[in-house]
Amino acid sequence: MYVVNNSSRALLVALIPLAVVHAVLTAMALLGAQAAQPTDVPAPDQVLILYVTRLATDAALLFAGHCMLRQRAISSRLAYALMGGVMAAAGYAIAIRNNFQLVSPAGGTLLTMGLLPTLAGMIAGFLYGQFAGLAPAARFPKLSYEGLATSLAFDGPTRVRTSVAAIVIAAMMPAVLTTILSITLASLLPGFANYMSSGSNAVIAVALPAQLFLTFLVVTVVPSAILVLCLHHIARALRRRRAWEYAVAGGLMAAACAYLLSPMVPLLEVSPLMMAAVGYGAIMGALYRRFAGLEPVPLPEAVLATDPNALVGADDPARHQHRVILGN
DSSP, X not given: OEEEOOOHHHHHHHHHHHHHHHHXXXXXXXXXXXXXXXXXXXXXXXXXXXXXXXXXXXXXXXXXXXXXXXXXXXXXXXXXXXXXXXXXHHHHHHHHHHTOSSSOOOTTOTTGGGHHHHHHHHHHHHHHHHHHOEEEOTTSOOOOHHHHHHHHOOXXXXXXXXXXXXXXXXXXXXXXXXXXXXXXXXXXXXXXXXXXXXXXXXXXXXXXXXXXXXXXXXXXXXXXXXXXXXXXXXXXXXXXXXXXXXXXXXXXXXXXXXXXHGGGOTTSOHHHHHHXXXXXXXXXXXXXXXXXXXXXXXXXXXXXXXXXXGOOXXXXXXXXXOOOOOOO
8 A cells, every 4th residue: 555755846836726726816806806996906915915825725725635645545646636626625615714815706606716726726636646656655564675676566568547637737738828828929019018017007917817818728628628638549549658759649639620720710820820739739748648647458358258169269260160050
């Protein structure tokens, strides 16, 4: 039996999706507060304190959940993903109960607003279990060096796992990359930086990346997930396991999809669209391979036989000719 290690590095990596989600929600809350009361915008110190409080609460709950699973010697990444979602939902409930937020959710949106932090918590739990590593459980007898080497060695055939969490992580990359690309190109426009840096538009400048990210995420996450799932099964059928092979396959599939969809997007030229598609597909394929991991190839399914005479090989003569029974 194995347990997940205690790792501060893995905890910092796991907090990245939670930090991004809290930043997006905080920016959107700031924009809503300015729209409701333009003269009563929260001070930057108040915003920072609330943001750090939410993030610290989620970090403490995530580590507490890890300790609970470690005590019970549970090390599967599915269990850690579920634990992260539960702990993030608990953190959201604590924030609502203690008013750790800039603006209270509107009526009828209390549960809906908690879906994004819960999803980020599931990704955070998965990332912690992925990066922390495993160690033998302390309450089980120690293995000798030969026994430990034998238990950790496997020379049989392997294949890339089918991982929902890896699909979600890879499918979010187009939204992240498109947001970064859009903000970078917009900042090159003359007058855009001066307009956003003015006092009245400072909140809009903070909320704009969050709004773009949510918009791109809603539009791209489902098609990207379908693309990654198809890419994974094609690469598995071709018996490809390396990250660069997944990246090449992802780039080719994304380029093919972009070529087929190019007539529907007349405002963009084919070349920039193809270049972006190849880059996005390669990144998604490599990320999926990085987070999915390997698993042993399953054994063939058992055959249920009722006639022992039928248990002959494929090259047996009985498979290629029929018996003849002469009538009386």
